[in-house]
Amino acid sequence: MKIASVRATPLNLPVTVGSGARTKSTFLSMCLVEVELDDGRIGSGITAITEEEVIASIVNDIAHHALVGMDPLRHEQVWDKLFWLLTPRGQSGYASHAIAAIDLALWDLKGQILGQPVWKLLGGARAQVPVYATFGFAFFERDELAAAAQAWVERGFKRLKMTVGHHALQRRDEPRPLAQVIREDVERIRAVREAVGPEVQIYIDANCSLDYFHAQALAQRIEEYGITFFEEPVAQNDIPNLAKLRAKTSIPLAAGQNEGLASRFRDMLAAQAVDVVQPNACISGGYTQCLKIAGMAAAFNASFANGGAWPHHNMHLHAGLANGSLVEYHSVAVECCKLVFDGLPEPTDGVLALPETPGLGFRPNRERVAELAKRPGSRGAGKA
Numbered sequence: 001m002k003i004a005s006v007r008a009t010p011l012n013l014p015v016t017v018g019s020g021a022r023t024k025s026t027f028l029s030m031c032l033v034e035v036e037l038d039d040g041r042i043g044s045g046i047t048a049i050t051e052e053e054v055i056a057s058i059v060n061d062i063a064h065h066a067l068v069g070m071d072p073l074r075h076e077q078v079w080d081k082l083f084w085l086l087t088p089r090g091q092s093g094y095a096s097h098a099i100a101a102i103d104l105a106l107w108d109l110k111g112q113i114l115g116q117p118v119w120k121l122l123g124g125a126r127a128q129v130p131v132y133a134t135f136g137f138a139f140f141e142r143d144e145l146a147a148a149a150q151a152w153v154e155r156g157f158k159r160l161k162m163t164v165g166h167h168a169l170q171r172r173d174e175p176r177p178l179a180q181v182i183r184e185d186v187e188r189i190r191a192v193r194e195a196v197g198p199e200v201q202i203y204i205d206a207n208c209s210l211d212y213f214h215a216q217a218l219a220q221r222i223e224e225y226g227i228t229f230f231e232e233p234v235a236q237n238d239i240p241n242l243a244k245l246r247a248k249t250s251i252p253l254a255a256g257q258n259e260g261l262a263s264r265f266r267d268m269l270a271a272q273a274v275d276v277v278q279p280n281a282c283i284s285g286g287y288t289q290c291l292k293i294a295g296m297a298a299a300f301n302a303s304f305a306n307g308g309a310w311p312h313h314n315m316h317l318h319a320g321l322a323n324g325s326l327v328e329y330h331s332v333a334v335e336c337c338k339l340v341f342d343g344l345p346e347p348t349d350g351v352l353a354l355p356e357t358p359g360l361g362f363r364p365n366r367e368r369v370a371e372l373a374k375r376p377g378s379r380g381a382g383k384a
């Protein structure tokens with residue numbers, strides 16, 4: 001049994017963001033990777049929050065030629081070969097996304113070959129995982145945000161995540177002082193807390209869009225609203241700044257969804273910089289590397305949760321491992337996955353039940369993917 005081909009399809013997916021009073025049509029990018037064996041079996045993986053055309057080129061022009069003829073069950077051998085091929089001097093970036101998508105496809109194949117779902121091969125710690133719903137996007141006005149939060153609670157979700165910071169540092173072309181951005185964020189968080197009551201857990205995510213001073217000022221002003229964690233509060237996941245912030249706030253800090261190197265998680269943990277590490281299986285080197293990061297989190301008695309969306313791939317990791325926990329049910333990413341895959345499970349009362357079918361338990365729909373792949377490239381399109 002050998003790898004016959006590794007191919008990537010860059011996708012630019014049309015999605016509708018929001019609910020109730022306000023919706024917005026936009027696009028989200030994803031790169032689908034399929035590994036085909038010489039017996040015709042195919043495994044699939046994805047990556048996202050990157051430039052999908054770049055990843056497709058890495059996979060099709062470099063990884064394919066390197067992996068043809070290798071044994072698909074030897075995931076460590078494949079991972080190590082890709083690591084030294086694509087990141088020989090510790091570069092991270094695009095290479096980690098490409099390795100992640102290929103690694104997920106290999107685990108999907110491993111499950112198909114062995115007749116077992118991936119979550120059991122990863123350890124089978126539990127058959128269902130709790131989710132939190134990411135619903136609170138920047139384009140909502142304050143009252144619409146509160147109404148959307150209520151609507152998600154009525155759908156059975158008791159854990160809700162909203163964005164803050166709103167790419168304030170990134171959008172230097174817009175006259176939006178950080179002080180003004182966080183002042184409005186305080187009001188938005190208050191409106192959501194008042195709308196959902198004290199029992200619902202609220203998470204916030206700055207997507208690395210604030211500097212230390214404004215992240216700290218925001219944390220200080222929202223402590224009374226009972227925030228469960230503050231994700232990616234500072235630019236670049238800067239570890240000394242995270243550690244300083246963590247020492248100053250009672251709100252737990254979370255980070256790591258877009259990190260490529262396991263050593264970055266080691267450094268966060270050693271510096272006591274975060275409460276929750278969030279490697280994403282679709283980005284942080286696939287299941288193979290996330291297993292190692294989760295092991296470090298366990299050794300440091302830190303929490304381990306999913307950030308960066310793509311719940312259907314990350315649910316296998318969090319069901320598989322004893323210290324697995326929350327999976328991010330990001331409404332836009334879920335809509336993307338529904339365009340690409342058939343057989344996706346839906347959460348009930350805030351919980352996703354893992355499939356018993358071999359591999360990932362869901363497959364890309366070839367016809368729809370072919371149609372979607374005709375869309376033009378999406379440079380600058382939305383990133384979850």
Ligand SMILES: [Mg+2]
Nearest residue numbers: 205231307308
């Ligand atoms: Mg995030």
